[in-house]
Amino acid sequence: MKASIVTIGDEILIGQIVDTNSVSIARKLNQIGITIHRKLSIGDSSDEIRTTLREEISSSGVVIVTGGLGPTKDDITKFTLAEMFSSQLVYNETEGEHIRALLARRGIAFTELNRSQAMLPECCTVLHNAHGTAPGMWFEAENGTIVVSLPGVPFEMEHLMDDEVVPRLKERFELKSIIHLTVITRGIPESILAERIAAWEDALPEYMHLAYLPAPNIVRLRLSAYDIDGVEEESAMRQEIEKLYAIIGDNIVGMEGSTLESAVHDILTERGLRLAIAESCTGGAISSKFTAMAGASAYLMAGVVSYSNDSKCKLLGVDPALIAEHGAVSEQVAIAMAEGAKRVSGADYAISTTGIAGPTGGSKEKPVGTVWMAVATPHGTHAIMRNSGTDRGQIISRASAYAIELLYEHLKSAYTNN
Amino acid sequence: MKASIVTIGDEILIGQIVDTNSVSIARKLNQIGITIHRKLSIGDSSDEIRTTLREEISSSGVVIVTGGLGPTKDDITKFTLAEMFSSQLVYNETEGEHIRALLARRGIAFTELNRSQAMLPECCTVLHNAHGTAPGMWFEAENGTIVVSLPGVPFEMEHLMDDEVVPRLKERFELKSIIHLTVITRGIPESILAERIAAWEDALPEYMHLAYLPAPNIVRLRLSAYDIDGVEEESAMRQEIEKLYAIIGDNIVGMEGSTLESAVHDILTERGLRLAIAESCTGGAISSKFTAMAGASAYLMAGVVSYSNDSKCKLLGVDPALIAEHGAVSEQVAIAMAEGAKRVSGADYAISTTGIAGPTGGSKEKPVGTVWMAVATPHGTHAIMRNSGTDRGQIISRASAYAIELLYEHLKSAYTNN
Numbered sequence: 001m002k003a004s005i006v007t008i009g010d011e012i013l014i015g016q017i018v019d020t021n022s023v024s025i026a027r028k029l030n031q032i033g034i035t036i037h038r039k040l041s042i043g044d045s046s047d048e049i050r051t052t053l054r055e056e057i058s059s060s061g062v063v064i065v066t067g068g069l070g071p072t073k074d075d076i077t078k079f080t081l082a083e084m085f086s087s088q089l090v091y092n093e094t095e096g097e098h099i100r101a102l103l104a105r106r107g108i109a110f111t112e113l114n115r116s117q118a119m120l121p122e123c124c125t126v127l128h129n130a131h132g133t134a135p136g137m138w139f140e141a142e143n144g145t146i147v148v149s150l151p152g153v154p155f156e157m158e159h160l161m162d163d164e165v166v167p168r169l170k171e172r173f174e175l176k177s178i179i180h181l182t183v184i185t186r187g188i189p190e191s192i193l194a195e196r197i198a199a200w201e202d203a204l205p206e207y208m209h210l211a212y213l214p215a216p217n218i219v220r221l222r223l224s225a226y227d228i229d230g231v232e233e234e235s236a237m238r239q240e241i242e243k244l245y246a247i248i249g250d251n252i253v254g255m256e257g258s259t260l261e262s263a264v265h266d267i268l269t270e271r272g273l274r275l276a277i278a279e280s281c282t283g284g285a286i287s288s289k290f291t292a293m294a295g296a297s298a299y300l301m302a303g304v305v306s307y308s309n310d311s312k313c314k315l316l317g318v319d320p321a322l323i324a325e326h327g328a329v330s331e332q333v334a335i336a337m338a339e340g341a342k343r344v345s346g347a348d349y350a351i352s353t354t355g356i357a358g359p360t361g362g363s364k365e366k367p368v369g370t371v372w373m374a375v376a377t378p379h380g381t382h383a384i385m386r387n388s389g390t391d392r393g394q395i396i397s398r399a400s401a402y403a404i405e406l407l408y409e410h411l412k413s414a415y416t417n418n
Numbered sequence: 419m420k421a422s423i424v425t426i427g428d429e430i431l432i433g434q435i436v437d438t439n440s441v442s443i444a445r446k447l448n449q450i451g452i453t454i455h456r457k458l459s460i461g462d463s464s465d466e467i468r469t470t471l472r473e474e475i476s477s478s479g480v481v482i483v484t485g486g487l488g489p490t491k492d493d494i495t496k497f498t499l500a501e502m503f504s505s506q507l508v509y510n511e512t513e514g515e516h517i518r519a520l521l522a523r524r525g526i527a528f529t530e531l532n533r534s535q536a537m538l539p540e541c542c543t544v545l546h547n548a549h550g551t552a553p554g555m556w557f558e559a560e561n562g563t564i565v566v567s568l569p570g571v572p573f574e575m576e577h578l579m580d581d582e583v584v585p586r587l588k589e590r591f592e593l594k595s596i597i598h599l600t601v602i603t604r605g606i607p608e609s610i611l612a613e614r615i616a617a618w619e620d621a622l623p624e625y626m627h628l629a630y631l632p633a634p635n636i637v638r639l640r641l642s643a644y645d646i647d648g649v650e651e652e653s654a655m656r657q658e659i660e661k662l663y664a665i666i667g668d669n670i671v672g673m674e675g676s677t678l679e680s681a682v683h684d685i686l687t688e689r690g691l692r693l694a695i696a697e698s699c700t701g702g703a704i705s706s707k708f709t710a711m712a713g714a715s716a717y718l719m720a721g722v723v724s725y726s727n728d729s730k731c732k733l734l735g736v737d738p739a740l741i742a743e744h745g746a747v748s749e750q751v752a753i754a755m756a757e758g759a760k761r762v763s764g765a766d767y768a769i770s771t772t773g774i775a776g777p778t779g780g781s782k783e784k785p786v787g788t789v790w791m792a793v794a795t796p797h798g799t800h801a802i803m804r805n806s807g808t809d810r811g812q813i814i815s816r817a818s819a820y821a822i823e824l825l826y827e828h829l830k831s832a833y834t835n836n
Contacts, residue, residue: 010642011631013454014598015444016674018436022459026433036431038466041440041457044629048456071609072630073619106607113609133609153632155812180432189524191489191531191551201491211462212490213429214571224428256434277723283709284695284702287723291701294777294810302729305695305705305721307714311763315720315733345729359712392712394573 001173002037003029004056008049008067008077009152012041021066021157028161033175034062035226044068046080053084057145062169067152069134071113078121078137081149085139087123091115092135095126099133127164132156136164146172177230181237182213182222182256183244186405190214193221197247200240208237217401220256260404261289267411268299268349275407276347277303278316278337280328281355281371285400301345306337312354316340327366329354331383334372338383342376350376351407355388357395371399375406382410419591420455421447422474426467426485426495427570430459439484439575446579451593452480453644462486464498471502475563480587485570487552489531496539496555499567503557505541509533510553513544517551545582550574554582564590595648599655600631600640600674601662604823608632611639615665618658626655635819638674678822679707685829686717686767693825694765695721696734696755698746699773699789703818719763724755734758745784747772749801752790756801760794768794769825773806775813789817793824800828 005022012019022039029036037060042048049068056063068077082089096118100110117133120126127136127148134151141147148165150157169175185193190212194201201210207228213220223240225233245252253263268275277287277300287303290296306312309328313320317340318333326332337352355371362368369390374383384406388398423440430437440457447454455478460466467486474481486495500507514536518528535551538544545554545566552569559565566583568575587593603611608630612619619628625646631638641658643651663670671681686693695705695718705721708714724730727746731738736754744750755770773789780786787808792801802824806816 010627010629011640013444013457014448014596014642015441015454016598016600016631016640018438018441020436023433023436026431030432036433038461038470039431039459043456052456070630070632072612074627074629103607108607108610111609111613113612178432180434182434189521189526191529192526194490194531195529209428209492211428211492212488213434214488222429222434224432279702279705279721281709282706283714283718284697284705284721284723285709287697287702288700288706288814291699291703291723291725291775292811292814294775296701297725297779300701300723300725302725302733303702303721303723304733305702305709305718305723307709307718307720308763311720314762315722344732345726357709357712361715393710396706396710 001034001062001175002060003034003062003064004037004060005039006052006056006063006065007039007041007152008044008065009041010043013043021152021154024154024158025064025066025161028166029062029064030178030180032166032170033177033227034169035178044074044076046076049077049080050084053147057141057143057147061145061173063145063147064165065147065149066157069149069151071117071133077149081137081139081147082121085121085123087121089119090122092118092120092126095120095128095135098128102133127160129156129160130163131159136160138165138168176227177234178224178226179228179234179237180222180224181241182220183241184253184256184259185219185221185248185251186217186253188219188248188251190219193219193248197244200243200247204240205236207233208240217405260401260408262293264404264408264411265290265293265296267415269295271415273349274299274301274345274347276301276341276345276350278341278350278352279303279305280307280312280337280353281357282353282396282400282403283307283357285396286351286353286403289400289404301347302341304341312337315344317344329356329366329370329372331372331385334374334383335381338374338376339381348378349407349411351403353399353403355395355399357392358390359392369395371395371402373399373403373406375410377410377414382406419452419480419593420478421452421480421482422455422478423457424470424474424481424483425457425459425570426462426483428461431461439570439572442572442576443482443484443579446584447480447482448596448598450584450588451595451645452587453596462492462494464494467495467498468502471565475559475561475565479563479591481563481565482583483565483567484575487567487569489535489551495567499555499557499565500539503539503541505539507537508540510536510538510544513538513546513553516546520551545578547574547578548581549577554578556586594645595652596642596644597646597652597655598640598642599659600638601659602671602674602677603637603639603666603669604635604671606637606666606669608637611637611666615662618661618665622658623654625651626658635823678819678826680711682822682826682829683708683711683714685833687713689833691767692717692719692763692765694719694759694763694768696759696768696770697721697723698725698730698755698771699775700771700814700818700821701725701775703814704769704771704821707818707822719765720759722759730755733762735762747774747784747788747790749790749803752792752801753799756792756794757799766796767825767829769821771817771821773813773817775810776808777810787813789813789820791817791821791824793828795828795832800824
């Protein structure tokens, strides 16, 4: 079973928003065994919507459309769909009352525009949107293709997918399975990796597809199988992953989801170790990576964003003389920050960053992108310097990754067998 | 002039990555006056690539393709393009030596796979990729449509767009202008907003298009004009925005780029005020929003991620008795955290958050999503409670937005005329 995803909105075409809706829909469809044939983004134009939908209806069994269902003039998806399916718009009492109640709860008056949101094509199955004012719609084309129209607000779209669309698709079609297993490797370039696992890759069964996904410092290897019957093939795939561990185990961080921070999270949690974080140039990015994971409160004692020199001294106990002598961006201050964070929080491990995120503040000796980072461990403190690029966002993100990697290295060598 | 953007990679279709490449390419093309006709994402299949490119070549003057240029077996874009343009692959000495040197600098051996990356279609103009091993390619189709193939690694793609593609497109075509002006509004629902500005909207000149972009608590209004000659129309658009200010000025945060944090950033910077941040459940997310903006070091004294009770007391001077009596998630502790952050850092303003991000830790009185936040100002401290949803990521992101909004409200009423 193949699906197309069509996202509608000029804001996508001009690059004003990042389309995460199609990502979420693709995942949900893959989970129930539906392969995405292609994704398209088009503007708020009824001609474009018509042309694109006709094309996708003829080539896919399911077409999921998002966007263009709001109450304002630029929202034309519903009208175009009604016309395509030669259906009149009729007032839906249930949805109208739901919209009225939803607005009343927020103290907002029900207007003519809101009333128009409850005008829905007669031929469609209305998908109740419990979290918003734009209902979803389920159409069936003449060739049997299902066309689903969902609002573009991510939260509302997600609920409609989970509560209304996925159950209906599972009931409607007999679906096979799709399995993706992704291994995260590090410290080995893509071309070398490909050579080292060439024999293993060549021996993979026909139905397993290998993909390489390179990123700075990391290559993800994804093994995929589509339209399989299930358990047996999945178990065969897991066996292939085990073989892969035997070949390149030293370079494997873990399975997908296993970012470096989640690998650190796992070690700290299992070992009952506690962490503190002292950030200057990364400005909270490292702390927020850890606190985004449920359970971080078990090990994260404290994070300090010591952006000013004063706060480095007051909150972390860094000696002002050290800053005066070596500068805030220095090996000595990185070490003092990590040790200070460890000491004041009572943690077992602490990491620190201090650097120049730019665009100003660089010098010849310490150009923008210079970042010192340190890890304080029960067995001593270690610092490294990494030049992390020239763009502020990139510097923050790379320096965060480097600092977490530094911690990971120390935890790994102390607490795991790899 | 219209363009299509085609991103290639199974990882996009299965929802394994968020496609930011097409966002960046769309912006860069818009800036030079090229309108995006549509964006497509397809899998690593030569059939799909061929079919899609044929279609887009016939309907757009420019087709930008990313992805599938790596050295491994799943990378087939180059071979498919060579076949489509009936061109042989020939070894490019310059690119080969560049790849060899790039790898040598990282201490990596040059392999047969790397050599194959310098095998390029004879008919294309090679676009030198200074930052990676996969060169870009510029083709011209029989109907005059330009087809550009770029690597999928975002950093490399961006440099190739800026250094090679954009200058060539500007030279090749006579391009008109595209202007987008986006106003951020808050505190007014989309349907009410639409009614309030209906007369203004109806009176807009034909060539200006208005779009509503709703998000929780915020509606962005975008005024766009395509294929215009330039200065005069842009000035007319700015006049329309001024009229909009006259109608709904109280609800306008600022122009796009003006997130609430950037509005706060601007006020603090202009007034020479200093800020401190004490985060519990938001775990560094607020600090990292501010530190992502260049110039934050001028006002951000310190951020404290006081995740443990102990760190709330030690780093922020919160009285342990207060936590014992009211619990860490309470109005009293939120206030003590903000006041503590203000005091220890010497800031003029401080904000705090303390809440239950879940999935565990909730109770009947304080369910997951309960977040107390406070702002300490030179004129007193104020706290509010907001229930911020049920999903951990959503709770962190909403609570961050609410806390920043709380600060913004206080700064706005003290320091601006609106």
